[in-house]
Amino acid sequence: MPWEVGHVWLVGDKPPTPSQVKRAGDRIRRAVERGEAPTAADLRLLDVYRAWHSPIHYQLQLRVGSAIADAGESFDMAGVTVVGRPLKTPEAIIAKLVRERGRLNRIQDIAGARIVVPNLEAQEAVLRVVLDEFLDGEATIVKDARAEGDELGYRGVHVVVLIEGRYAEIQIRTGLQGLWAQIVERLDEDQGTDLKHGSGPEATLKWLKEFSQRLTSVEYGDKADVRTMLETALAIFLVRPKDTDE
């Protein structure tokens, strides 16, 4: 039975085969690397492949929400928020193909969910709940940058699960970890940079790393650092970093 998703038709409920997806992803990547537009047929296949992930996203979100609610008896769930993103944008997928020279059929975060928790203890508890819930789904921690942060300053923990042959990524962040990431996203939109992936003014990247370290200190209980953190943030972000670089 054909079904329609927007302008896309997917016949017989069958997704494109892994080799079709891989080849389309390779063609899209090569086109972009040559400075050309991908073909309409390849973009259409990308849409079909993205749309194929949406049903498992809803299953993912229901299971995560229920598991966390059930676990609420063992730890305080106040302040835990779950929001899903069924389909990664085509721009983000194509950028990832080019940046990582990866395969479209191996991208694991086309469907995803983000969980924001109030503190590090809740983060660990929610991580355990997620791993337990998806024991049957090859749950794998693919990134754990809670304590030290990654090379850019990002902090959080990411789990990839496999549901009905489709990957989905669950990001678990504390409020402060999320604040840092949201600021980076906002700066990238405002300034046309890609700080999220390490591309932008050196001074801004350095400030972001320092800001992340301040947030980490606060999160690990350095009450005296709260004031410093806020002063740092205001100094960095209220004086436009781009201007300071000039």
Added chain:
Amino acid sequence: MSNFLVFYSRKRQEAPRVERVDDSDEAVRRLLDAERKLAGDPLHGVVLLVAEDEADLRRTHSHYFSSVEELVRQAAG
């Protein structure tokens, strides 16, 4: 759970617009249609998010709704 289409302006010329869509398939259809209409527009974007309510979106995806200054001030309480 509800579906929310968030139409946003990359340079913040306009406030983001949030459309709630109850049916999941319809939300995906409308997302793909909106993406097609916005293709090639460097200043505007659309994203589909699923949450209990709009307040949750504003917590987990605050960069669509707030400036850097507002994000920092929110953190400062």
